[in-house]
Amino acid sequence: MEKKFGKLLAGCFAALACFSCGPQIPTNYTDSTDAAAIYPDYRDVTIPPNIAPLRFVVDEEADAYAVRISGTNDEWTTDKREVTPDVDEWHDMTRQARGRSLSVEIFVKHGEEWTRRAPFRIHVAEEDIDPYMSYRLISPSYVTYHDLTINQRNLTNFDERVIYGNLLNMGVNGAHCINCHSYQDYNPARMQFHVRENYGGTVIAYDGKVTKVNLKTDSLISAGVYPAWHPRKKLIAYSVNQTGQTFHTRDLQKIEVQDMRSDLILYDVERNEVTRIMGDPDEMEVFPWWSPDGKYLYYASAHFLRKDTSENLEKETILRYKEIKYNLYRRRFDAARHTVDSAELVVNASAIGKSATRPRISPDGRYLMFTMGDYGVFHIWHKDADLYLMDLRTRKIRPLAEINSDEAESGCAWSSNGRWVVFCSRRNDGNYTRPFIAYIDKSGQERKPFELPQEIPDKHRRFMRSYNIPEFMKGPVDITPQEFASAVKGLDAQPARQTN
Numbered sequence: 001m002e003k004k005f006g007k008l009l010a011g012c013f014a015a016l017a018c019f020s021c022g023p024q025i026p027t028n029y030t031d032s033t034d035a036a037a038i039y040p041d042y043r044d045v046t047i048p049p050n051i052a053p054l055r056f057v058v059d060e061e062a063d064a065y066a067v068r069i070s071g072t073n074d075e076w077t078t079d080k081r082e083v084t085p086d087v088d089e090w091h092d093m094t095r096q097a098r099g100r101s102l103s104v105e106i107f108v109k110h111g112e113e114w115t116r117r118a119p120f121r122i123h124v125a126e127e128d129i130d131p132y133m134s135y136r137l138i139s140p141s142y143v144t145y146h147d148l149t150i151n152q153r154n155l156t157n158f159d160e161r162v163i164y165g166n167l168l169n170m171g172v173n174g175a176h177c178i179n180c181h182s183y184q185d186y187n188p189a190r191m192q193f194h195v196r197e198n199y200g201g202t203v204i205a206y207d208g209k210v211t212k213v214n215l216k217t218d219s220l221i222s223a224g225v226y227p228a229w230h231p232r233k234k235l236i237a238y239s240v241n242q243t244g245q246t247f248h249t250r251d252l253q254k255i256e257v258q259d260m261r262s263d264l265i266l267y268d269v270e271r272n273e274v275t276r277i278m279g280d281p282d283e284m285e286v287f288p289w290w291s292p293d294g295k296y297l298y299y300a301s302a303h304f305l306r307k308d309t310s311e312n313l314e315k316e317t318i319l320r321y322k323e324i325k326y327n328l329y330r331r332r333f334d335a336a337r338h339t340v341d342s343a344e345l346v347v348n349a350s351a352i353g354k355s356a357t358r359p360r361i362s363p364d365g366r367y368l369m370f371t372m373g374d375y376g377v378f379h380i381w382h383k384d385a386d387l388y389l390m391d392l393r394t395r396k397i398r399p400l401a402e403i404n405s406d407e408a409e410s411g412c413a414w415s416s417n418g419r420w421v422v423f424c425s426r427r428n429d430g431n432y433t434r435p436f437i438a439y440i441d442k443s444g445q446e447r448k449p450f451e452l453p454q455e456i457p458d459k460h461r462r463f464m465r466s467y468n469i470p471e472f473m474k475g476p477v478d479i480t481p482q483e484f485a486s487a488v489k490g491l492d493a494q495p496a497r498q499t500n
Contacts, residue, residue, distance in 0.1 A: 023079035025068050026107055029114035036060070036106040036117035038083075039458055043120040045450040046439040048129035048420060049098045050156050053090035054122060054450065055457040056083050064109035069122075072096040082457055087157050097124040123447070125439050127419040131156055132188065132473040133452075134163060134181055135435065137465045147465070150181050150193060152476055158455035163477050164193065164203075164484045176200070181471065182236075184229035186416045188477040192227055192236065201493030204269060205479055206234070214493035215240075215274055221261050228288040228297075233335065234269040237288040237297055246321075257378035258321055262286045264299060266338060267496065274496045277331075277340055284324070286377055289359050290333075297333055297340055298359040298368070300326040300377060302350075322375045325355040328368070347390060347397065355379075356388070358411065363418040367444055368392055369400075371410045380410045380424065380433065380468075387412055387423060389444060402446045403438050415472050422470045423449075433466040 035043065037059035047054065058065055058081050067083050069076045071093035076085050085093075093102060101121040107114050134152040149165030164178060177196035184190035192204045201212040202224055215238065216223035224238030242260040262284045264277040279285055280303075288299040302324050328347035331340035349356035349372055356372045357379060368390040371379045379385035386404040390397045403409065405427035412423040421440055424433040428451075438449035452467075454460065 023066060023077045025066050025077055025105075026109075026114040029107055029116045032115050032117050034117055036120070038106070039461070040451040042122060042450055043104075044123070044448060046123040046125055046447040047094070047437075047450060048127060048439075049094045049124055050091070050128045050131070051094070051437075052155060052157050052453045053085040053087055054453050055085065055455070057081060057457045058083065058106055058108070060108055062108035062110055064114075066107040066109075066114075068103075068105045068107075069093065070103040070105075072100060084457065091156075094124050099126045100124060125419065127417055129155055129420045129437070130186060130415050130417075130472040130474055132476055133422065133435070133470055134473060134477070135470040136179065136181065136468040138468055139465050140431070145177050148178050150178060152188075152473065153452075154476070158453075162481050163479075164481050164488075179469075180225065180227055181469065182227040182229055183471060183473060185231045186472055186474045188473045188475050190229070191477060192229075194224070195488050199488045201488075203484060203487060205477075205484075206269060208479075210479060210483065210487040212487055212493045213272060214495045215265070215267060217274060217496065217498040219498065220265065220274070220276065221263060224265065224267060225262075226287050228290050230290055231292055231294045233294065235338070236267045236269060237290065238265050238267060239263065239286040239288055239299070240265055241286060255381050256321055256376065257381075259284050259286055259302075259324070259377045264288055264297075266340075268338065272494060272496050274498045275338060276498070279343070284326075284377075286326075287358050289361065291330075291361050292363050292365050294335065295333055296330045298328060298330045298346065298361065300357045300359065301329050301343070302326040302355070302377070324377070325350040325353070325375055326357050326377050328356050328359050328370060360412055360414055361392075362414050362440075363416060366392055367440075369412050369414070369421065371412070380408060382408050383430075384408075385410055389446075391444060400438075400446050402448050403436075408433075411469055413471050416474060420472075421446075422452075422472065424467055424470065425449075428460060432460070432464070433468065434460055435467050435470045 038056045039059050042054045042056055065081050067078050076089055101123045105119045106117045133155055137149050146166055150163045152163050153160045176198045179194050181193040190206050194202050201214050204211050221240045221242050225241045226239045228237045239262050241262040245257045264285045266275045282305050283301045285299055285301045288297055304324055327349050329343040330346050331343055333340050347356045354372050355375050356370050357377045359370045361368055371385050372388050373379045373382040373385035385408045387400045387409045388397055389400055407426040407430050409423055409425050412421050414421055422435050422437050425436050426433055435452040436449040439447040
């Protein structure tokens with residue numbers, strides 16, 4: 001009994017000693033109603049229990065700082081301006097706070113006086129988030145690709161590595177455009193991405209096998225561009241596009257990317273066969289996406305009747321680019337015959353003078369999230385672009401007020417459990433897109449989003465690359481960049497056969 005008591009007492013003393021050696025929180029201070037200025041803004045956000053620590057900087061000049069993050073049964077403190085909780089300690093707190101909140105207190109000292117800014121909470125949801133995310137990192141050069149990469153990030157900590165990239169695999173002279181990474185049902189072992197120019201083709205990885213195919217046939221506008229994996233079948237829907245870009249000299253939106261012509265195709269991965277989805281030649285169809293049950297193919301389409309019959313497509317779409325407005329449609333898919341039925345209008349954005357693009361369906365099939373702006377299909381530079389949500393049961397549409405900002409929002413993706421969405425936003429500075437994550441509850445109500453946590457809290461203030469097309473994954477891509485490079489450089493793209 002004495003031994004047990006002695007061990008218990010020693011443990012208590014050890015815990016007290018550990019606490020006493022940590023940063024001390026002031027006991028004499030003045031409370032302020034002013035909110036603490038922090039970057040990133042993590043005040044009153046909702047987070048998953050398994051997310052990496054929300055590290056931030058206190059954006060106030062002061063003589064000294066103290067910060068306390070309190071959980072259900074424990075707390076973490078620091079006397080640094082940079083608030084950087086340890087990964088394991090953070091997860092101890094968030095696991096215990098699941099379904100509840102963490103409390104954050106920030107103290108600043110000016111002269112001899114301490115002030116506590118208005119405390120805030122970080123709400124911890126019940127549901128976890130998928131452990132991985134991938135995205136393309138691109139510099140705003142528009143003409144060079146030497147540092148272009150597709151990266152994957154472990155969302156539970158700060159580990160990040162390249163899936164495929166130019167400098168790592170090709171060098172400056174062999175650099176080419178890499179784009180449109182996509183996965184079948186969040187499975188990192190079943191993915192695709194495109195390589196343009198040098199060594200061009202579509203790279204498809206399926207359960208350990210890597211192939212490179214050429215999806216361009218004589219009767220198609222282009223090779224496959226924007227992909228959507230069928231949730232269960234070895235089938236990928238693509239839009240095929242003729243695109244162009246123009247640069248503004250005065251407009252703050254800088255660049256306009258036009259969809260000159262576009263159609264939809266289906267690609268059978270197993271048979272290496274392309275099937276064109278027949279449509280109206282005056283329709284520009286782009287950004288396909290499957291319903292989670294695989295029964296419907298959603299997409300964006302604009303009716304654009306060309307006045308110039310000389311086929312001067314580029315000139316006409318450039319001059320009339322603000323007239324081009326996309327609606328969202330869907331077509332029922334016949335799984336036995338690999339065919340789709342006629343188009344059904346889902347979102348009539350053009351009727352209200354808007355343009356809707358990039359449809360994404362929640363995993364439970366209830367909600368359709370999409371981007372809507374004043375015109376066009378590439379909204380990543382459009383300051384008016386916001387995210388909207390349609391309840392597919394009631395067909396009611398509303399803007400996601402808690403998510404949208406005064407800058408461009410675009411490129412959303414749902415987590416596999418349907419409780420989280422990631423999207424790109426330029427809200428920080430208007431120039432660079434950063435990934436933000438928001439909680440969506442079962443009734444479709446969104447919460448205030450939080451910026452993707454970084455190991456160095458203010459990294460994004462100095463990071464001169466944009467994030468593009470964030471996608472959730474259930475695990476990491478295990479194929480190495482070198483294995484992908486060997487497939488890209490060592491294989492001639494196998495030409496696909498067209499069935500119609």
